[in-house]
Amino acid sequence: MLWDADQKEVVCNESYDIIELFNSGLNEISSNPGLDLSPPPLKKKMDEWNQVIYPNINNGVYRCGFAQSQEAYDSAVNELFNTLDMVDEHLGSSRYLCGDALTLADVCLFTTLIRFDIVYNVLFKCTKKKLIEYQNLHGYMRDIYQIPKVAATCNLGAIMDGYYKMLFPLNPSNIRPAIPSGCEHEMLSKPHNRESVSWVERDVDALIT
Incomplete structure (x- = not known):
C-alpha cells in the first residue's frame, strides 16, 4: 500500500502499479533517474512473465496457505511448483527472466523468493521443495540480493x-521459528556465478506448455 502522509489517503494498493511508479514516476527526485527496469523493448516479455508469475507464484503461495479444502490446496501447490520448476529451467540459460537485463518482472519474483524458505515453505505449506534445492532459482535470488543496496531492504527477521x-489463524502460538541456515546473510552473499549464464531466448508460452 502506498500512503500519502500529507493527504492522509491511500494513493495505490496494487503492488505492480507501485513499483512501476517508483521505476519512472519519481525521476525528478530520484538519485538515479536513468535507471529503467521497464524498458519498452522488453515490456511485452515482462508482461508475459508477470501473467505467469503473479497467479502461480506470487499469489500461488497464498492460495496454498489459505486453501479451504484439500482439492484447492493440491491444485495450488501443484501449479506453484510446476511453475517454479519451469522458471528454474529457464534460468539455466538466462541470467534474468527477460535476458541479460534486470527488469520489474525480476523484482516481482524476487519478493516471493526471498520469503520462500523462511515463510511460505513452512507457514503456507509450500513443502514440495525448498528454494535452496533449486540450483538456478537460488543462485538467481542471490544474484539479485547482492545488487548494491538490495540486501539492506531484506530484513528477514522483520519479514x-x-x-x-x-497471521494468527496460521500460527496461533505466535512463535517465530529460527531463520534457516540457508537463508542467512552469509549464505545469500555467497558467489552466484550467474554472470557467465548464456542467454537463450525462449517463448514464455512454449515454456509453460
Missing part, C-alpha cells in the same frame, strides 16, 4: 515477524 506474529 518473519510480519507473518508468524500477525
Whole structure:
C-alpha cells in the first residue's frame, strides 16, 4: 500500500502499479533517474512473465496457505511448483527472466523468493521443495540480493515477524521459528556465478506448455 502522509489517503494498493511508479514516476527526485527496469523493448516479455508469475507464484503461495479444502490446496501447490520448476529451467540459460537485463518482472519474483524458505515453505505449506534445492532459482535470488543496496531492504527477521506474529489463524502460538541456515546473510552473499549464464531466448508460452 502506498500512503500519502500529507493527504492522509491511500494513493495505490496494487503492488505492480507501485513499483512501476517508483521505476519512472519519481525521476525528478530520484538519485538515479536513468535507471529503467521497464524498458519498452522488453515490456511485452515482462508482461508475459508477470501473467505467469503473479497467479502461480506470487499469489500461488497464498492460495496454498489459505486453501479451504484439500482439492484447492493440491491444485495450488501443484501449479506453484510446476511453475517454479519451469522458471528454474529457464534460468539455466538466462541470467534474468527477460535476458541479460534486470527488469520489474525480476523484482516481482524476487519478493516471493526471498520469503520462500523462511515463510511460505513452512507457514503456507509450500513443502514440495525448498528454494535452496533449486540450483538456478537460488543462485538467481542471490544474484539479485547482492545488487548494491538490495540486501539492506531484506530484513528477514522483520519479514518473519510480519507473518508468524500477525497471521494468527496460521500460527496461533505466535512463535517465530529460527531463520534457516540457508537463508542467512552469509549464505545469500555467497558467489552466484550467474554472470557467465548464456542467454537463450525462449517463448514464455512454449515454456509453460
